[in-house]
Amino acid sequence: MALRRRQLKRLSGGTVGKLWIVAIVLVICTLSLLTSRTRSTATRSEISLEELWGTAPSDGWRPSSAPRSDWLPPPNHSNGYLRVRCNGGLNQQRTAICNAVLSARIMNATLVLPELDANSFWHDDSGFQGIYDVEHFIKTLRYDVRIVESIPDIHKNGKTKKLKGYQLRPPRDAPISWYTTVAMQKMKEHGAIYLTPFSHRLAEEIDNPEYQRLRCRVNYHALRFKPHIMELSNSIVNRLRSQGHFMAIHLRFEMDMLAFAGCFDIFTPEEQKILRKYREENFAPKDTVYSERRAIGKCPLTPEEVAYILRAMGFDHSTRIYLAAGDLFGGERFTKPFRLLFPHVENHSSVDTTGS
Incomplete structure (x- = not known):
């Protein structure tokens, strides 16, 4: 102990x-x-402790994150690299990661592993690699977007050039059109763009079921905590459950x-x-x-x-x-x-x- x-x-x-x-x-x-x-519909007089501790019925709802047959893999040619800085708490950052993947898909961009903000309150610099299983993340999304851990150096005429990305501040809840116009233009001009901050920078309501399914695939399948985090988490849960x-x-x-x-x-x-x-x-x-x-x-x-x-x-x-x-x-x-x-x-x- x-x-x-x-x-x-x-x-x-x-x-x-x-x-x-x-x-x-x-x-x-x-x-x-x-x-x-x-159940949210139950009144106070109807609630029993057994109901409170029970599992809520699905009411017919079921998971639907799998892509449909007309969902194509990313083209062989990418329009450039997309970097994002996910700010806020871990929940906000997780949502931002889902939006980053979708933004890369929308722009046919190669996503650079998202950066997690070294929050001024948490004072944490673990980064994506310190919290999530990177290999699983990339492998799970391989038919949706290209993902790299960092932007590779460009070698031309015997010289090496580093691409950092043109910095842009996306509007809050930006529509898809912002990514296909403003962001896309800068990406094609500079080869890479850096979107910061990136909390709530893509509209939640998007009239495209496949895009929403992609968000779900990221959140519920691609984002998996590193094994040692899961091991310790499970040990805590098991100990708590052992006592009721x-x-x-x-x-x-x-x-x-x-x-x-x-x-x-x-x-x-x-x-x-x-x-x-x-x-x-x-x-x-x-x-x-x-x-x-x-x-x-x-x-x-x-x-x-x-x-x-x-x-x-x-x-x-x-x-x-x-x-x-x-x-x-x-x-x-x-x-x-x-x-x-x-x-x-x-x-x-x-x-x-x-x-x-």
Whole structure:
């Protein structure tokens, strides 16, 4: 047990970094959801704990990520190289990777392995190679897009030239037409383009089922965490399951999210100062009114509010909860009310995986 905890501590603070731990958390949350979903149509009086812990029916829905017969492999000739910098948290970066693959397909470009932002909050530089199985990613998508780990040097007239890519800032939720015109023009001019930032830079609503299926193939098949991450994640899940049902929650009551939301009024003057400073340094200026943002659901729920919602759903104080991610902003003042309602709380440091 002590050895495993030392491994976790070293991994969370070393070269693999904090996003490595977040990757584990995502796996645990996903596995937990498979056993904790419930029907959204059920009323409070109809809900039983057995239903809460059961698997929700599919209602006829089934996976549909496989390409249809008219989906052709990428042409032999590429229009150039596409580089992207995926910013935001790991969930946003994962979505950006899906969009990067689709953008490369749209432009008939060779995708350079996406860059993951060394987030100013997580302070992580693990990169794509440190979190995901690169070989599996490239192999799974070989009939959809060309993917290389880096742009190869160009050798011409006895000289070596490095292509870095013409830098562009895509509009938020850019339509396909932006990629086939503006981005394509620069790619053909320079041989490579570098799109940064790349969070939410391709429209979600695209009237092309095959493009949406490609996004699904990337997310559910091509993106696979590295074996050692999966091994540790599974050992944590197995240990938690060995003691019965459990719930995994990421409260996301952390400094970067709170600063981005601009919801400061519930904090002390000193805490507000910290949040405002972080917001000024990392986000675009924007006037925010706490009461207005909270009224429209733009403020993260406090841990206590989350606890009340869970209790209202039918989960009682005996419920075991795996609490994902790092320390909550505001510390014990916000953690204590949650633990009073749900005292059986675990995290990646407290779970003993030596017996798994």
